[in-house]
Amino acid sequence: DQQVKQNSPSLSVQEGRISILNCDYTNSMFDYFLWYKKYPAEGPTFLISISSIKDKNEDGRFTVFLNKSAKHLSLHIVPSQPGDSAVYFCAASARGSNYKLTFGKGTLLTVNP
């Protein structure tokens, strides 16, 4: 049973445009959400997170939106740059539940020059 779903395996955008990566979750106990970026043969690096008490969090070109009623979050990258090309993983956890991150399968973002 996949509790965190990233339904788009891949996304291609032009440099300078907006990239929108989506993530859905089914576990209503999840209250902390994170996005990680991963290059091939490397470990993921933390990008941005959001707590369930917020509906938006911004950090430079990256913004994460959380819609709790729809159990949906999205990562916006504006403007997209070729160096953003990587696999993006959505992850979620339920605090007070032995803290474990549950990851989605990832979305491969390709930013074309």
Added chain:
Amino acid sequence: DGGITQSPKYLFRKEGQNVTLSCEQNLNHDAMYWYRQDPGQGLRLIYYSQIVNDFQKGDIAEGYSVSREKKESFPLTVTSAQKNPTAFYLCATSPNRDEKLFFGSGTQLSVL
């Protein structure tokens, strides 16, 4: 991340052989984790440890074993009972239970 060292980068396992993947950290983080990544899949939790001399099974612990004798070290042994060990293995740490994870650079394990 320079504070988490995974070795070796590449490892090959023969049939029936146990192999051990190393994970060392100098971040003074309490919690350490092992994840497995298969192509086209997300990261799945194998084992985690929140304190020295204690560890818990994750979602796919069968065929694996760990130890946490020192705060800095959390080695993972892939035993011969793990029938499909080929994967990219990632070690992660966090300062405490409610903090984000920091990942090492990973070990690619393949079966000969």
